[in-house]
Amino acid sequence: MFASIILSDVAFRILSFAISIILFYITYLVLTKAFRFLGFSSIESIFIVIVSFLFTFPIIVFGYDISNIAIFSYNDWMVGINTGGALVPILISIYLIVKRNIPLLKTCVGILIVTTVTFFVTKPVPDQGIVSSFPYWLLPGVLACVSSIVLL
Structure with missing residues (x-):
């Protein structure tokens, strides 16, 4: 009985480690592909992700x-x-x-649109900062994507 508990614990740890490695690798592949699409190398994309995370x-x-x-x-x-x-x-x-x-006018129009919407869907909360409730916190990011596609 004691041996089966130890084996199941070891198996759980190995499985957890393997799943962590697989998820890390999938994340790495997705991020490096996205950054390569933007024109960054794999090393630059890893550096950007690590710096942003840290x-x-x-x-x-x-x-x-x-x-x-x-x-x-x-x-x-x-x-x-x-x-x-x-x-x-x-x-x-x-x-x-x-x-x-990218032309300055298109850049400024995109920034103005996203900034205006962000201003209206956020509010200051003491000890938390500027916050937005669900689903409104999705609007600035979605609008930034849409405006970049439309303006470019």
Whole structure:
């Protein structure tokens, strides 16, 4: 009986490890294919994903949080930007806009549309930040995709 418990525990651990590796590999394939489609190499895409993932969580260096950068304060509100969730995607977007020579007018129209809709579907919540409830939090991302297809 004791041996069967140990074997089932070992089998469970091996199965869990195998499933984790398979899911990681599938994620790797999907992400590298998507980034290659955008013009990035496999190594660049892995670097982008790792940096975005790591800087999503709080990282304290010399007493400063480098994953959440404070930009300015307004009354009792601190306005900041998350490195992994906002700064890295913004830099990737700027890189792609410059690389593909996308006209400034089309870029500004797309940003204006998405920003306007985002303004109306979000609200500030103390100790949480700017939030949006389901299903409205889907609108900015979907609208960004649709506007990029329509404008380009």
